[in-house]
């Protein structure tokens with residue numbers, strides 16, 4: 001069977017590999033000049049730069065871990081995040097470590113006000129109270145132990161040679177058309193061909209129900225002779241950016257300089273990239289209309305953050321590819337997944 005895979009981020013690339021391994025004829029259509037979507041990283045001045053924001057891999061799903069481990073070795077990086085708050089710089093999520101840094105225990109409400117309220121308002125453009133559990137539940141309010149890692153998953157690490165190398169290995173032998181127009185694949189689709197679509201779902205349907213809201217990011221980069229003392233420092237305060245980070249931490253490199261980036265959230269519009277779906281307010285209602293169209297669309301599988309309008313982590317995107325492509329794969333490739 002012939003599959004056109006639209007987009008080569010983690011969803012499209014995982015799908016392409018699974019389908020090619022199953023003996024299907026796969027061709028990838030990518031508008032950017034490189035694969036990897038927003039996971040893409042690149043070496044600049046001796047530093048591995050996360051061009052589209054920090055990507056830290058973690059999962060409890062052994063099958064996802066084993067699948068990606070075919071394409072990369074992993075470092076033993078364990079992600080830790082500090083936050084600049086009204087009570088000073090503290091470790092998050094709130095744990096016993098945080099409690100000692102502050103000098104006393106906080107109630108759940110105090111934690112929310114300190115860590116989540118201002119950050120979320122900047123990130124999503126709405127008050128914390130209006131956010132659904134799908135977003136607020138991503139970061140635990142409190143941890144009653146000394147674990148100061150950001151993620152507690154069993155499998156964690158960074159691709160030893162970077163994400164770009166991992167994607168290049170994953171796509172080995174699969175034809176990729178880079179730098180194409182967003183609709184190029186439509187001209188090449190023949191009757192009977194299948195499509196794996198990972199772009200914005202509203203674009204797929206020519207925005208017939210109006211544009212879906214997405215949040216975007218603007219990055220301010222600065223080369224610095226000084227390393228930051230922590231990989232990521234969240235700004236739970238009134239500064240206009242949400243976090244500042246030092247790229248060299250993620251790869252464990254020790255260059256004589258580093259790239260420091262400040263991240264500013266903003267609404268997605270023509271000219272910037274969509275990063276996050278906005279699954280509350282109008283967003284969800286509009287998405288339901290596109291979802292109904294998608295369900296009736298024969299021959300296309302919608303995958304990933306933009307096409308399923310959900311806040312997927314990297315591992316979730318791979319697990320979703322396993323599960324949604326099951327009808328096209330031999331049994332043993334997906335049996336271990338949900």
Ligand code: UDP
Pocket residue numbers: 083092115116117119120123135136138139234235236
């Ligand atoms: N969040 C927050 N303060 C923080 C960290 C996270 O309020 O210091 C909230 C915020 O709403 C954010 C969500 O939790 O969008 C998820 O955070 P996560 O670190 O998973 O965001 P990502 O790295 O995916 O942008």
